[in-house]
Amino acid sequence: MQKLSFSVGLLALSLFSAGASAKPYNTLQTPVTDAPEVVEFFSFYCGPCYMFTETYPVISTINKALPEGKKVAQYHVSAMGKLGHELSEAWAIASVMGVTEQVEHPLFIAVQRDKSINAPEDIAVVFGKAGIDPETYNNAKNSMMVKAFIARQDAMVNAFKVTSTPSVYVMGRYLIDNSDVKATTPEGYVTAYTDLVLSLIKK
Numbered sequence: 001m002q003k004l005s006f007s008v009g010l011l012a013l014s015l016f017s018a019g020a021s022a023k024p025y026n027t028l029q030t031p032v033t034d035a036p037e038v039v040e041f042f043s044f045y046c047g048p049c050y051m052f053t054e055t056y057p058v059i060s061t062i063n064k065a066l067p068e069g070k071k072v073a074q075y076h077v078s079a080m081g082k083l084g085h086e087l088s089e090a091w092a093i094a095s096v097m098g099v100t101e102q103v104e105h106p107l108f109i110a111v112q113r114d115k116s117i118n119a120p121e122d123i124a125v126v127f128g129k130a131g132i133d134p135e136t137y138n139n140a141k142n143s144m145m146v147k148a149f150i151a152r153q154d155a156m157v158n159a160f161k162v163t164s165t166p167s168v169y170v171m172g173r174y175l176i177d178n179s180d181v182k183a184t185t186p187e188g189y190v191t192a193y194t195d196l197v198l199s200l201i202k203k
Helices: 010-016 047-053 058-065 084-097 100-113 120-129 134-140 144-160 186-202
Strands: 025-027 038-042 073-076 167-170 174-176
Touching: 038 047, 038 144, 047 058, 047 100, 058 186, 073 084, 073 144, 084 100, 084 120, 084 134, 084 144, 100 120, 120 134, 167 186, 174 186
Parallel strands: 038 073
Antiparallel strands: 025 174, 038 167, 167 174
């Protein structure tokens, strides 16, 4: 896959730009028919993705608004950063083991703030602090469920032709334009974003 492009300023732009704009989403010419209802593509190397968990908790808020039993499918993109593949594997392990909430924030902190993930072994350290011992973590790499999740991640990245992160798609048809979701506060941005996703689900 080609190198992805990223815009660190897209969230700030969306909060403080003024005036009317085009609709804050794009319709795909070729829908992805087997996609989850709502899917986010992200990378632990992506600054705006980190902001989506810290300043603008978009994904967690959408999850709270979705019907019980449904949540946003989050897929890690391998093409960014020297350990992109290893972090995609780590996210697959976390997803299969049901510990994404315990490791997502620590992994963002380790990658972006502390710069402490420089080798695959460093990822295992983060899982260790979340209660997943190194042996369990390493054994999970060979799990058929983990391998299937990794394959699903890569297949969805290719199917959607993902070129930036964070990218949120709805119903396999609509791509949210993060910079065109208008608000004047972080809270307002999250609310507007969530309302847009819910409206597209019903569309």
